[in-house]
Amino acid sequence: MLKYLEIAKKIEEKIQIENLPQGAKLPSFEELISTYQVSKSTITKALATLESKGSIFQVRGSGIFVRRKKRKGYINLHMQQGFTQDTEGYKLSSKLIWLKIITPTDEIASNLNCTKEDEVYAVKRIMYIDGKILCLEESFYKKSIIPYLNNEIVQDSIFYYIETALGIKASFSDKYLHIQPLNEDDAPYLDLPSNSPALHIDEVYFLTTGEPFNFSKIIYHYTHSQFFLQSN
């Protein structure tokens, strides 16, 4: 494992284990260098990683400090799709509505940057968080990249399967948010009256090569979902 990630992980664990509060001062660069026996740049990189994750903040001339999220029960908007990460103590599960192979609509073809002749896997699922309905997800995977899916795989985390079984990793993503009342088709899936408010998120995931392989349209249950986002 890379040194800087190793160190980042250790510092994060220290914060977790010692339950350090917001604003707690962490060891200085010099101390970290001698603790971990690495160069200053490696420490710099480890801390930059933690800073961009929102775990710490650095103040020039002063020190390195713990940054904590104030509110509980909010879903990190940066979190990768699916339920790979249940770090926050959520229990995520899903119910499959259907899985099929289709030829893409214009919308899908445009987002996956493919032609209407390419085949795509289409998955529709209801996702649950701690047993409550979280969202309705319609997700499309390029078959040329993800050659095989079945009901069993799709019941669990699709991204986990893709990464472990296929060795394919999402490298970056675009997310588009808008608000819209629930229509009559979708409302029953979320067990809400139609015209309830709903957050719609379109997501596109890309390979390291910049090729999109997944496009998802997700509709969130408005009373069971809330989100947070930390910026620098």
Place this chain on the structure above:
Amino acid sequence: MLKYLEIAKKIEEKIQIENLPQGAKLPSFEELISTYQVSKSTITKALATLESKGSIFQVRGSGIFVRRKKRKGYINLHMQQGFTQDTEGYKLSSKLIWLKIITPTDEIASNLNCTKEDEVYAVKRIMYIDGKILCLEESFYKKSIIPYLNNEIVQDSIFYYIETALGIKASFSDKYLHIQPLNEDDAPYLDLPSNSPALHIDEVYFLTTGEPFNFSKIIYHYTHSQFFLQSN
């Protein structure tokens, strides 16, 4: 100005001016080093900056490539509050509803991490984007940090005033999103029927020292606002 920011800016301008498409290949490290006459680490840092902004993506063993946002008319969720940045060609303006000094409610005190004896400026505004109602904003500033505000300042970008006149810069922020139907009090301000769907964002802005100085409750007009977010 810092070298790595200078270089990042130049590369971004090059993308803009030459209107390079998604996936266009940029010069290699070696070329960039000789073009800008700096060390490899400086190039690395410049590119890391651009990558985290979503302007490029890097592929090991292959090259550096342009990343473009596909959809237009979406507001960057990472964008700092207010209308400091109208880079995307939006025209932003505001109408003041009131400006006053208050003692904080529990909610405000908790988010600003202050006591109920501390005074805060409270500003309520309607924000417009290209002449259409964008959102209703209620914003609270610690008077101990922002000692003076008046109607004129508040009509424009408050953050711009704070930065230029006071030399105070926001260093990081927390944002909390949830969906809720509009209540009867807020609906008229957005010129929408009550119970319309609405995105509510609570924002807290921090100084470099980690002290919060601003807390805002923002309610977005659901047909006039949509957002995007790029992750890595």
Place this chain on the structure above:
DNA sequence: GAGTGGTCTAGACCACCCT
């Protein structure tokens, strides 16, 4: 195997905070 990005080092020097 050539080309290209990523990690890591050791050390110089700068910018800022605090007392």
Place this chain on the structure above:
DNA sequence: GGGTGGTCTAGACCACTCG
């Protein structure tokens, strides 16, 4: 002025892609 984080360098070596 002492302590602390931030920038920058020159160079070694590693990991990945692609023809």
